[in-house]
Amino acid sequence: MVKKSGDGDTSFGYAVVDDGRGRSLVQVNVQPDMRDVAGDLFGSGAQTLADGTRIAVHQGPGEKGGDGVVMWTVDTMRTDGRRVVVSAFNAETQQSAATRTAPALTVEQMRKIALDPKWWPGS
Numbered sequence: 001m002v003k004k005s006g007d008g009d010t011s012f013g014y015a016v017v018d019d020g021r022g023r024s025l026v027q028v029n030v031q032p033d034m035r036d037v038a039g040d041l042f043g044s045g046a047q048t049l050a051d052g053t054r055i056a057v058h059q060g061p062g063e064k065g066g067d068g069v070v071m072w073t074v075d076t077m078r079t080d081g082r083r084v085v086v087s088a089f090n091a092e093t094q095q096s097a098a099t100r101t102a103p104a105l106t107v108e109q110m111r112k113i114a115l116d117p118k119w120w121p122g123s
Helices: 035-041 107-115
Strands: 002-006 012-018 023-031 054-061 070-077 083-089
Touching: 035 054, 035 070, 054 107, 070 107, 083 107
Parallel strands: none
Antiparallel strands: 002 012, 012 023, 023 083, 054 070, 070 083
16 A cells, blocks of 8 residues: 655655565665766676666665665666666655564565656657
């Protein structure tokens, strides 16, 4: 169930979801051409799909100081630089304390969201 969501910005959105095990912040960021930073984003651990799409997965502590917060991120970039980043947290905000042990979405679910062609209609 979505508890809160943000809208209005066409390149960034978020939802706070609760599957009965605690609230979890999920963010999506869509950027049109990020080739200039591809080398910084996709290092030796990145995967490249057959179509040239690059994928990097990161799991670690949150960046904004919430007690016990973990951040999981799936970062994707198409060959033309179009980028979709999906991040999920085990808390309602990055600053609040963790409400669950892991984010509500699995890395595989986040990967599916990030790779969905619906982010780029008409392509």
